Amino acid sequence: MAPYDLSNLSGTIANALVFGTVGFGFGFALELGGFGDTRKLAAQFYLKDMTVLKVMFTAIVVAAVLLAGATGLGLLDMSRVWVNPTYLWPGIVGGLIMGVGFVLGGFCPGTTLVATATLKIDGMIFLLGTLIGVWLFGETVGSYEAFFISSNMGRFTLPEWMGLPVGVTVLLVVVMALLLFWGGELAEQVFGRGRAWAEVSLRPSRPLMLLGSGLLLASVVVMARGQPTPAQKFDLLGAEVRRPLEERGVFVHPAEVVALKNDINVQVTILDLRDEHDFNLFHLGGARRVDPAALLQAGQLKDLLALPGSAVTFLVGTGEAQAVATWKELKGQGVGNLYVIEGGIDNWLELYPAPSCVAERVASNDAGPAGWRFAYATGDNLPSAWPELQSSRSFRSPCQVAVSTAEGHEGGHGGVAWPAYQYTRKVKLKTKAAVKGGCG
Amino acid sequence: MATKKEPRPYANPYLAGTLLGVVLFLSFYATGGGLGASAALSHIQTGVLDWFAPAHVDRTAYFAEMAGGSRNTWDYSGVYMLVGALLGGLASGLLNRRVKLELRKGPNVSNRTRVVFALLGGAVMGYGARLARGCTSGQALSGGAVLSVGSWAFALSIFASAYAVAWFVRRLWN
Numbered sequence: 001m002a003p004y005d006l007s008n009l010s011g012t013i014a015n016a017l018v019f020g021t022v023g024f025g026f027g028f029a030l031e032l033g034g035f036g037d038t039r040k041l042a043a044q045f046y047l048k049d050m051t052v053l054k055v056m057f058t059a060i061v062v063a064a065v066l067l068a069g070a071t072g073l074g075l076l077d078m079s080r081v082w083v084n085p086t087y088l089w090p091g092i093v094g095g096l097i098m099g100v101g102f103v104l105g106g107f108c109p110g111t112t113l114v115a116t117a118t119l120k121i122d123g124m125i126f127l128l129g130t131l132i133g134v135w136l137f138g139e140t141v142g143s144y145e146a147f148f149i150s151s152n153m154g155r156f157t158l159p160e161w162m163g164l165p166v167g168v169t170v171l172l173v174v175v176m177a178l179l180l181f182w183g184g185e186l187a188e189q190v191f192g193r194g195r196a197w198a199e200v201s202l203r204p205s206r207p208l209m210l211l212g213s214g215l216l217l218a219s220v221v222v223m224a225r226g227q228p229t230p231a232q233k234f235d236l237l238g239a240e241v242r243r244p245l246e247e248r249g250v251f252v253h254p255a256e257v258v259a260l261k262n263d264i265n266v267q268v269t270i271l272d273l274r275d276e277h278d279f280n281l282f283h284l285g286g287a288r289r290v291d292p293a294a295l296l297q298a299g300q301l302k303d304l305l306a307l308p309g310s311a312v313t314f315l316v317g318t319g320e321a322q323a324v325a326t327w328k329e330l331k332g333q334g335v336g337n338l339y340v341i342e343g344g345i346d347n348w349l350e351l352y353p354a355p356s357c358v359a360e361r362v363a364s365n366d367a368g369p370a371g372w373r374f375a376y377a378t379g380d381n382l383p384s385a386w387p388e389l390q391s392s393r394s395f396r397s398p399c400q401v402a403v404s405t406a407e408g409h410e411g412g413h414g415g416v417a418w419p420a421y422q423y424t425r426k427v428k429l430k431t432k433a434a435v436k437g438g439c440g
Numbered sequence: 441m442a443t444k445k446e447p448r449p450y451a452n453p454y455l456a457g458t459l460l461g462v463v464l465f466l467s468f469y470a471t472g473g474g475l476g477a478s479a480a481l482s483h484i485q486t487g488v489l490d491w492f493a494p495a496h497v498d499r500t501a502y503f504a505e506m507a508g509g510s511r512n513t514w515d516y517s518g519v520y521m522l523v524g525a526l527l528g529g530l531a532s533g534l535l536n537r538r539v540k541l542e543l544r545k546g547p548n549v550s551n552r553t554r555v556v557f558a559l560l561g562g563a564v565m566g567y568g569a570r571l572a573r574g575c576t577s578g579q580a581l582s583g584g585a586v587l588s589v590g591s592w593a594f595a596l597s598i599f600a601s602a603y604a605v606a607w608f609v610r611r612l613w614n
Contacts, residue, residue, distance in 0.1 A: 003472030006517075018471060019517040023524020024531070025463035026475045026577070031532035033456030038544045038558075040450070042613040045606035051453045053599075056581060058457025059464055063585035066465040075469075082473040084574060084583035086590025091579070094572025095594040098565050099601025102576075103609060105561015106544075109569055110477040110577035112562070113522065114529030121543040122558045127481075129562020134482040135489065136563065137570035138502040145501075148571065158587040169587060181454075211454045 002076045027114050029059075036114040038106035038122055045103050047191040050184030057177045058211065061170075065218050068170045072225045074236035079305075079334025088151040105129065154306060160298055167223030174219045178212045230296055231325075233332035241331060250327060251342040253423035254351050254387075257314055260427060261286070262388045267311040271295070273322050274345070274370075281374040282345065282354065284316065285386040292326045296333065304335045312427055316341040316348075318370050337429055346371035352384040352418055387418050448536040464585055471517070474582025477525065478575035480518035481566065482506070487513040546613040557612060 009015040033055040034040045043049035070076035102108055107115060107126045115123025141148055159169040182204050189195045204212065228236060244250045261268050270287040272279055279289040294300055304313065315323040315330075315338070323340040330338055341348065349359065349372050359372045380386070383395050450456070467475055483506055490497045490507040497503040507513035533539040545554035569575040572594050574583065580598065583591025606613075 002469045004470060006471055015517065016520040019520035020524035020527075022463065022467045022471065022475070023521035023526075024528035025466070025524075026460070026521065027525030027528025027530075028532045029456055029460035029463055029528075030525070031529040031538070032451045032459065032536075033453055034450035036529060036533065036538065037450075039546070039613070042546070045602050046610065046614060051450070054453035055457040055460060056576070057584075058454050059460035059581060060584040062458050062461025063464040063468070064587060066461070067468060067585060070465075070469065078586075080472055081468050081586060083586045084579055084588045084591050086588060086593075087573060088590055088593060091572045091590045091594040092597045094568045094570075095579075095597030096601040097568030097571065098575070099598045099603075100605050101561045101563070101565030101568055102598065103561075103602045103605050104612070105558050105565060106613070107558075107562070108565060108577070109481055109575040110475070110525070110581075113477055113525045114533070115544075117526045117529030118533035118539045119541040121541065122545060122554055125555050125558040126562035126565075129559040129564075130478070130481055130566035130569075131485045131488075131562075132559075133563035133566020133568075134478065134570050135485045135566075137567045138482070138486065138500060141502050141570070142500065153590070156589045158589055158592065161589050166587075173587070207452050207454045211458065 002070070003080055026110070027117065030111060031114040031118065035111040036118045036120060036123070038115065038120070038126075041108075041111060042103065042106045043192075047187040049192055050181075050188055053184050054181055057180060061174050061177045061215060064170050064173060065215060065222060068166050068227070069218065069222045069225075072167070072222055072227055074228055074232070077233075077237065077334065079332075083155045083157060086151075086153040086156040087149070088153060090148055090150065101133075154302065165223070166227050167219070167225070171216075171219040171223050174215050178208075178215070181208055181212075230329035230332045234328040237332060245324070245327070249426055250339050251320070252314065252339045252426045253342050253421065254348050255421035255423045256425060256427060257284075257341055258387045260312060265310060266429070267308070269307070269311065269313045270341075271313060271315050272345075273315060273317045273326055278318065278345075278370055280377040280379060281370075282349070282359070282372070282378050282382065283380055283385065284345075284348065285380045285388075287316065287380070292322065292329075295326065296329055301330075301333055301335075304330065305333070307337070309337070309429060312337045312339065312429060314339050314341050317344045319344040319346055337427075339427060349384060351421060352387045354378070354382050354384045358382065445537065447538045447540075450536075460581075461585075464581060468582075468586070473517075474578065474585065475521070476518055476574060476578030476582060477522060478566065478569035478578055480516065480522040482570060483513045483516045483519055484522075546611075548614070549612055553612075 006015060006018065009018070030036070034051050035055070040049055040051055044052040067076065067078070067081075071078045098108070105126045107123060109130050112123050112126045112130060116127050158173070159166045162169060164172075185205055185208065186200055186202070189200045190197060234241075257268070257270070260266050268286070270284050272283050272287040272289045273292050274289070276289065283289070290300065295304070307313065313335070315326055317323040320340060320343065323344060327338060327340050343350070353359075354372070354374075357375065358378060359374045362371060362373045381395065383389070464475055467473065486497060486503045486506045489503060490513065498508045530539065543551055543554060545551070565575075572579055574591075574594075576598065579591050580595035584595055
């Protein structure tokens, strides 16, 4: 499933060729549209020639429809596509500054390249100016760093903002662009060709009609088809994502979880997927109870996606079934460093048992109800919840009265340490493939 | 034969736009990222600065991120894209007989004025593009296609500001 992971191409000729080819198409299309001519670009701002608006927004909506279509067909994994993070105010202020530069200099950084390539002296001068501008920025940004990194909303898209499905948003954007083009054509007649408003023909040009009907049809089809659900998306993912599940590479032995919790270089998050009742009876130290369905909603998913490469997330359920289902859904959304605790809580309590006066084994059933019956809610107040701790002095010893002295402590700590379990290391911390736009 | 030297007219904007949109989609499809130019310019500028003042590059956070220490700012995907864009522009220019050494400007300004304003405009543009984390291509075009809220806000502010200023500098272009 696209996009392809090009990180292993880095530094090779192939990498240069891929990006060079993309750039070739970019430059070719820009020049073809007339972006190498500063007069054509500047005429945009006097409403005489709306080429800039037409080319740019046609490109945006064509690409948007193709992207939504490819995602809908399961050809493209949008979670691995670079979406420019929203830094709202720096973006707006930067845009306002650029607008001034645009109308003074008559180019933008991309168009100045094709102007230079076609030997326009003004393009070369502008390019030199741009290099000076980016240098000045690098020299001065340190003095207002706080503003530069302010209003960071991360990966934030129009469908999320408006609360609409992707297909509907794309259709709205297409309609808006078409209206804009039509308005642009009317303006060209008045300001470009000097027609009076009364004589302006309201008929869109033939190319616009053609483009418009094509885009509308395509975006309605894309909207009707919709986007794959998280579970469907997982099925569409390639073998490299599914294989760890089949080979049990995602199931981490509890002892490895304990070891990682002790590792100060790793940030461990444990998400407990059981219901509140079971969670209150017993849960792992530091675990957070989450509703599997709520995890997929924008807010929580965003937090998971924003975790750094040094963070690892474990899912835990009663057994493994619930955790595996959630693992697939989250993996389908592109969450990295995600693992399932082997055997769930039931298995955890086998390895790090609670005192017998508190919990007793009732059944061993992966999908069924909890395999341990607790006398009362212990939360994370048992040594079993914190096997990584060296001492149990801070824990209450619930069984001191009930348990005979001969039996001693059942749990670890105090008298006996937990056994040192042998396990194969499964967790491999991976930083996300550094997908970045050319302007990132 | 003389007429053969005449530059061909530019393509219909909707056609050129569709082509650009397909290129943009293919870029996302193949590489996971969009198009862009200003980041590559920033890398090139930092690379040049690194020849003359490597210690200064290492001390300035923004440059050090690209070329600090042993980092190679030139081996950057955007730089290859930039070279490709130059070649693509040249190819289209050659095919359409538009490659010609000339200075384009508004009808009522001198060459000197045009050069000064091109340099000034370029500097303002470059500065703003880095503040906005992308130029018209990297932010407005690429971010617009993936429906990023910030990119749309950015695109609107470029156009708003350019239209607001256009009237004051109308002498430059009309």
